[in-house]
Amino acid sequence: MRRVVITGAGTINPLGHDVATTLEAMREGRCGIGPLDIRDVDRLQIKIGGQVRDYDETAHFNRQQITLYDRFTQFALLAAREAIGQSGLQFDGALGDKSGVILGTSGGGLTTQDENFRAVYEEGKNRVHPFIVPKLMNNAAVSQVSMEWNLRGPSFTVATACASSNHAMGQAFNMVRCGMATAMVTGGSESMLCFGGIKAWEGLRVMSKDGCRPFSANRNGMVQGEGAGVFVFEDRDHAMARGAEILCEVVGFAMCSDASDIVMPSKEGAARAIAGAVADAQIPTNAVGYINAHGTATAANDKTECAAVRDVFGTHADDLMISSTKSMHGHLIGGTGAVELLACIMAVRDGVIAPTINYEQPDPECALDVVPNTAREAKVDVAISNAFAFGGLNAVIALRTA
Amino acid sequence: MNTQDKVVAIIAEQALMDPSDIKLTDTPEMLGIDSMGLVESIFGIEEAFDIIVPFNANEPSESDFDISSVAAIVKAVERLVAAQA
Numbered sequence: 001m002r003r004v005v006i007t008g009a010g011t012i013n014p015l016g017h018d019v020a021t022t023l024e025a026m027r028e029g030r031c032g033i034g035p036l037d038i039r040d041v042d043r044l045q046i047k048i049g050g051q052v053r054d055y056d057e058t059a060h061f062n063r064q065q066i067t068l069y070d071r072f073t074q075f076a077l078l079a080a081r082e083a084i085g086q087s088g089l090q091f092d093g094a095l096g097d098k099s100g101v102i103l104g105t106s107g108g109g110l111t112t113q114d115e116n117f118r119a120v121y122e123e124g125k126n127r128v129h130p131f132i133v134p135k136l137m138n139n140a141a142v143s144q145v146s147m148e149w150n151l152r153g154p155s156f157t158v159a160t161a162c163a164s165s166n167h168a169m170g171q172a173f174n175m176v177r178c179g180m181a182t183a184m185v186t187g188g189s190e191s192m193l194c195f196g197g198i199k200a201w202e203g204l205r206v207m208s209k210d211g212c213r214p215f216s217a218n219r220n221g222m223v224q225g226e227g228a229g230v231f232v233f234e235d236r237d238h239a240m241a242r243g244a245e246i247l248c249e250v251v252g253f254a255m256c257s258d259a260s261d262i263v264m265p266s267k268e269g270a271a272r273a274i275a276g277a278v279a280d281a282q283i284p285t286n287a288v289g290y291i292n293a294h295g296t297a298t299a300a301n302d303k304t305e306c307a308a309v310r311d312v313f314g315t316h317a318d319d320l321m322i323s324s325t326k327s328m329h330g331h332l333i334g335g336t337g338a339v340e341l342l343a344c345i346m347a348v349r350d351g352v353i354a355p356t357i358n359y360e361q362p363d364p365e366c367a368l369d370v371v372p373n374t375a376r377e378a379k380v381d382v383a384i385s386n387a388f389a390f391g392g393l394n395a396v397i398a399l400r401t402a
Numbered sequence: 403m404n405t406q407d408k409v410v411a412i413i414a415e416q417a418l419m420d421p422s423d424i425k426l427t428d429t430p431e432m433l434g435i436d437s438m439g440l441v442e443s444i445f446g447i448e449e450a451f452d453i454i455v456p457f458n459a460n461e462p463s464e465s466d467f468d469i470s471s472v473a474a475i476v477k478a479v480e481r482l483v484a485a486q487a
Contacts, residue, residue, distance in 0.1 A: 045454070205441045205459040221460045263438065299460040 003236035004176045005402060006247045006345065007089070007183075010082025012075050013227030013339045014050035014329045018082055022339070023346050025328065026354035027375045032329050033212060033223050040195045046207045049193050050225025050330025068131055069144065070109035075228035075335070076141035076189035077148060084149055087232040088244060089183060091150045098181055100153035101142045102172045103230070104164025104188030106334030107197060108157075109136030114196040141189050145230075153181050162294070163255075163387035164188050165229065165337030166395035170253035172233045173397070182235050187338035189228035198224065204263075206298050212331075214295035214324035215302050215370045217361035222296045225330025229338025246402040248348045251382070252281025258392025265301050265388050270294075270308035273394035277384055278312070281398045286316045288398075289380035290347040292340045293370075294388045295324020295356065296331055303365035305386065310368075321378065323356040323371040337387045341397070344383040348401045351379050405451075405483065406476045412446040413472060426473040433472075437462075440469065447475075453482045 011018065014032030015025035025032065035041075036049045057066055057074055069077065080101075084091075091099050112135045119125045134140060139157040146155050154175060158168040165188030172186035192198075201207055201224060208221035239246055254276025258269035278285050294305055302324075310317045325343045332339055343354040352375055359372035384398045403411070407421070414421040417433040424433065430440055437459055444455045444467075455478075456466045467482075468474040 203441075203445065205444070205457055208458075208460075219460065220458055220464070 001177050002179060004173050004233050004250045005236045005239050006231050006250060007234045007239050007244045008083035008085070008087030008232035009247060009342065009345060010079035010086070011227065011229045011339055011342060012052055012078050013229070013332065014052060014225050019342060022342055026325060026343055026346065027352055029355045029357045029373060029375060030328060031357060032225070036193065038194060044195070044198055044202060046198055046202045046209060048209070048211070048223055049198070050223060051193055052227050067129070068135055070112045070135050070140060071191035072105055072107070072109060072189045073141040073144050075191060076103055076145055076230060079187065079189070079228040079230035080145045080149065080185055083230045083232050084185065087234065089232065095182055096150040096152045098153050099151050099183040099185070100155040100181055101146045101151050101185045102156060102158060102168045103142050103145070103186065104158045104160070104168035104334045104337065105138055105141060105190055106159055106161050106164055107190060107192035108138030109140060110192045110197050111194045112136040114194040117196070145185060149185070151185060159334065160393045160395070161389035161391060162331065162333055162336060163389035163393050163395040164334035166385065166387035166397055167255060169231070169337065169341065169397055170255055170395055173250045173253050176233050176235055182238055184233045185230060186233055187228065187230035188335040190333045190335035191226045192333060193224060193226045208297065211358055212297045212327050213358040213360060214293065214297040214327050214356050215363060215366040216359045217363035219297040219299065219302065222298055223330045225332045227329070227332055227339060228335050229342060231338070231341065248345050248402050249400045250397065251283070251400045252277045252398035253396070254280050255393070255395040258394070260392055263390050265304045266392060267304050267308045267311065269392055269394050270305055270386070270388050271311045273396040274308060274312045274384065274386065277396035277398045281382065281400070283382055285313050287382045288313070288384055289320055289378065290344065290353055290383040291320060291322040292343045292383065292385040293322050293324040294386045295326055297324070297326065301388065303363070305388070306366045306368050317368060321353050321369050321371050321376070323354055325354050327357040337385060337395070340385050344385050344399045347380045347383040348399050351377055353378050353380070405480050408450055409447060409476045409479055410472065412450060413443055413475070415446070416443045424472060426471065426476070428472050430469060447479055451479060451483055453486055455482065
């Protein structure tokens with residue numbers, strides 16, 4: 001089996017329009033959540049979110065491209081440009097044939113759907129733009145990235161709600177590991193901060209009206225975000241041979257299904273995925289120094305996740321650090337695992353642990369070191385990133401210092 | 403149908419019971435209504451009375467809407483309807 005390394009990273013999210021800005025925001029514990037600036041916000045009960053601010057699509061794409069690119073595709077393309085640019089790879093000839101794209105998303109072109117349903121139902125129009133289907137389809141981002149970079153190998157989209165990105169990156173990891181691909185462009189993208197997208201979540205009554213406070217006793221729900229994270233996963237020998245800068249190694253991945261409830265998380269399922277990723281990495285559990293939590297700030301997730309961590313790590317649970325960066329960027333749903341992987345890279349590469357901000361009151365059911373409010377310097381060899389989706393689908397990925 | 407009968411009918415539908423079997427002292431738990439059932443009941447109440455019910459499933463007891471019993475729910479709905487009038 002081949003070893004797999006990350007040779008490029010890119011992002012655009014509520015904390016910044018690139019990796020450097022995002023990591024700086026995480027180090028400073030900055031919050032990217034604020035009042036939503038969208039159409040009909042006055043008809044929503046939930047009026048906050050992690051929006052990508054100061055974004056001008058015309059600065060990056062021409063008119064024909066914008067006609068075809070939903071906001072989630074734009075985010076994916078921009079993050080991919082940064083990641084592939086950093087990797088220095090050129091996907092021409094045989095390398096293009098052996099390299100592909102796997103991205104996660106949950107809503108795909110939901111904003112495009114929202115706008116066009118408005119047009120036909122609310123405004124009574126009988127005609128929509130000819131490219132609505134190629135713009136809204138969930139695989140639009142994957143296909144556009146593959147076209148922009150000549151990535152002609154295995155490519156598809158993964159949709160497993162909040163675990164989409166982790167499932168996507170897990171697939172990419174295993175494809176490079178088994179020799180099916182030389183390099184994979186992978187991560188996830190999401191943009192569902194439109195009226196219909198938030199209205200649907202609002203109905204579930206799990207959203208916070210005033211902020212995301214993971215693990216804090218006074219937490220009262222999740223806050224949605226938007227954006228993308230994209231990485232280049234590459235065969236380590238290939239990367240070494242060309243003298244590429246290696247950000248870190250991907251060492252383990254596991255996924256499983258709770259097979260129990262469509263919305264309530266399961267401690268056993270979460271624990272199986274975490275333990276599975278550690279076992280896949282062939283490391284002892286006490287090698288894990290940092291966990292980027294799923295940490296949604298719902299009552300149910302945070303206590304279940306902490307209990308699962310305690311089950312897997314035993315007394316080592318008191319020695320490791322676990323933080324939820326959703327407190328800063330919100331829950332990017334299908335793109336969240338990708339942006340959160342940046343915090344894991346920062347931990348194993350830079351020795352900086354991103355904090356859980358907005359932490360106000362200890363919760364005895366979340367009694368772990370959640371790195372409250374302030375980033376910390378610490379040497380970490382292995383970091384894992386948790387994602388536990390609605391529908392009980394769990395995916396955990398493990399990174400190690402290069 | 404008065405407010406109480408309408409609320410009881412909505413709760414009975416979620417509980418898969420006959421409205422006549424619902425007692426005002428019953429709690430949602432006693433009627434076998436879980437968190438998803440509760441959220442659906444509140445949606446039903448909002449639709450039936452054209453009101454907005456302040457309810458967050460993360461902190462049901464903190465919400466400004468008492469769900470401790472059927473009687474409490476009826477009273478809370480009456481208060482919201484009155485506030486709207």
